[in-house]
Amino acid sequence: MSLVEADTRAGAAVAAGAQPRRRPPVRKLILNLISVVIGIGLWWGFSLAGHDIPAPPAVLTRAGELIADGTLAADVLASLTRVLAGFLLGVALAVPVGFLMGWYAPVRALVEPWIQFFRTIPPLAIIPLAIVLMGIEETPKIFVIFLASFLSCVIATLQGVVGVDRTLINAARVLGANDRIIFGRVVIPASSPFILVGMRVGLGSSWATLVAAELIAAQQGLGYRMQSAQLYYDLPTIFVGLITIGVLGLGMDRILLLAEKRLTSWQETR
Incomplete structure (x- = not known):
């Protein structure tokens, strides 16, 4: 491999590494669903505990x-x-x-x-x-x-x-x-x-x-x-x-x- 090709690949790797990493949308959706389930579970728990909520x-x-x-x-x-x-x-x-x-x-x-x-x-x-x-x-x-x-x-x-x-x-x-x-x-x-x-x-x-x-x-x-x-x-x-x-x-x-x-x-x- 020539020095020019090595420098080009190294520069591309650095540029790719410099880009900000974004969180996968699937992971965010899963966290949202977990949050909703936890919220409903807490609501249900308060109701079962005898609090005056349906x-x-x-x-x-x-x-x-x-x-x-x-x-x-x-x-x-x-x-x-x-x-x-x-x-x-x-x-x-x-x-x-x-x-x-x-x-x-x-x-x-x-x-x-x-x-x-x-x-x-x-x-x-x-x-x-x-x-x-x-x-x-x-x-x-x-x-x-x-x-x-x-x-x-x-x-x-x-x-x-x-x-x-x-x-x-x-x-x-x-x-x-x-x-x-x-x-x-x-x-x-x-x-x-x-x-x-x-x-x-x-x-x-x-x-x-x-x-x-x-x-x-x-x-x-x-x-x-x-x-x-x-x-x-x-x-x-x-x-x-x-x-x-x-x-x-x-x-x-x-x-x-x-x-x-x-x-x-x-x-x-x-």
């Missing part, structure tokens, strides 16, 4: 009944519509507001005190005012969810824009880029990881606010069904609602996480 078979039976009569599907559709409407409206407003606050100091000085002011007020405390001003239809329910999503996402977007490396911006200016090009080619890509994290936090806040939002004269919805079950001490129905909200929220979060991985593939991660 066992998994009782919850599964109740879920089958709610699915059979169409109640669960109607509740899921109602709640999912409210969450998606409030969440998407919140993100649609939070992203441009966050960009304006991060890029223009006067806008930040004018708007940030109000953002911080409303962040200290729980969205649930807005419910009485929302009922008085907006009535008892769908508008106040969506507004409360929108507010929770907006406040979570706008801060993340602001932090993403403010945290852009000034060296990148200065280098773009030296190369002759104007503000529009810098904003589109530097600021938006650099702040996109923060925006996506803010969207995930906003999505969690939207689901967390759902149950309280459906206190407003709702006739359908997972939160409404859980509150009605509370009056009759119907614990299996409450557990069905909790698990359904958790599964839906987890599924939507995984979708955002997948989008984050695809849109920020350039970012170094562990």
